[in-house]
Every structure is written in structure tokens, then in C-alpha cells.
Amino acid sequence: MHINRTEIRQLIRKKRLSLSELVQENAARALKINFIQHIKTLKTPLKCRIGIYFSNDGEVDTSLLIKELWSRKHSLYLPVIHPFNGTTLYFQEYEENSPMTVNRYGILEPKLNCSQICPLAQLDILLMPLVAFDDHGNRLGMGGGFYDKTLARYYQENWQQPQLIGLAHQCQHVAALPVESWDVPLKCIITPEKIYQW
């Protein structure tokens, strides 16, 4: 049977939305431990700049990881949807008292402040949300193309920074995804159970 991108999205989003509160809590804790473990193996500064996101739609809860990374003195940046083009992302610094606003998808983002935006190339690590991932590190997102468009130049020009790391529940894994030319494959995906590297 051939299943298309829209169908995979619907299927996996339903799966992750039906995870119990207990499963979500354990997943958040395990994901935090796995990321802290993984970052030790990377050649990044002791205190680094990390792009992260606020979880939504049954994604693994990143709030524990956010607190842990702050306590380790890393600087965190959240995606802000570009106010004019509406199709790419800025990464703006996120501190405990940052003024926030709700974007068009109901996800909290920092109130736009140009002086706190970090150019993509200055992030050490970019943690990326995804709906599904496969055995080859391909990633399928929510369908807005936000990350793909934001990363297009990065990918074409073979930048070494930031390191792209996808975060997901294990149930978001599929054997093989249909791939499009603009899809940016990931070298690492972390789930509560496992660290995948390609």
C-alpha cells in the first residue's frame, strides 16, 4: 500500500496525541537525560547556543529540558514565525522572564525583539520538532515547510553549524518516508528510548 505524506502526518499525530499523561511525563524525563548525555559527545562549547521549541500537538514535552539547559548556563532560542513573509523562522533568545505571545497556531513564542535574534549560523545546536522520522534520518514536519525553508541555504551551502537534532517519541518512527527535494535530512534524532545517528 502506498501512503502519502498527508496520511502519515494524520496517522502519527493521532498516535502521539493519544499517549497518556504518564507516558508523556516519562518521555520528557528520558528525553532530557538522553540529550544531556548526547551533548557531552559533541564538540560544542561548554555553554552553547541552542535553538529549541515549545511542545505542541502531543510532541515530547521540552519544558524539563529547557529548565535543565538553563541551569547548565546554555542560551536558548525559540522559533518566531517571520512577521512579514510568514513562512520562515527567526530564533529569538528565550529567558525565564521573556515577554511571550501566541502565534497563529496557538504556540507560545517570544515577542519579536530584533536585538535578541540569533542568526542561524551562530546557533551551535538546533533541536527540531518533527511529526515522523525514518531509518535514514529523513524528517516529516507539520506541513508548513517552516524548518525546510529556514534551513534551505544552510543545506545547499553545506554549513557545519548548527548541528541539527530532531526530537521525537519512539512511536513517530517509520521505516521509510517519501522524500522531497527540499527535505533536510538529520544526522541525529533523539527519542526517550534511543539516540539515532547517521
Ligand SMILES: Nc1nc2c(c(=O)[nH]1)N(C=O)[C@@H](CNc1ccc(C(=O)N[C@@H](CCC(=O)O)C(=O)O)cc1)CN2
Ligand atoms: N512545537 C512546535 N513548534 C513549531 C513547529 C512545530 O512543528 N512544533 N513548527 C514547525 O514547522 C512551526 C509551526 N508549524 C506548525 C504548522 C502547522 C500547525 C498546525 O497545527 N496546523 C493545523 C492547521 C492550522 C491552521 O492552518 O490554522 C493542522 O494541521 O491541524 C502547527 C504548527 C514553528 N513552531
Ligand SMILES: Nc1ncnc2c1ncn2[C@@H]1O[C@H](COP(=O)(O)OP(=O)(O)OP(=O)(O)O)[C@@H](O)[C@H]1O
Ligand atoms: N526550501 C524550500 N523552498 C521553497 N519551498 C519550500 C522549501 N521547503 C519546503 N517548501 C514548501 O513548503 C511546503 C511544505 O513542505 P513540507 O511538507 O516538506 O513541510 P514539513 O517538513 O512537513 O514542515 P516543517 O519543515 O515546517 O516542519 C511544501 O509545499 C513545499 O513546497
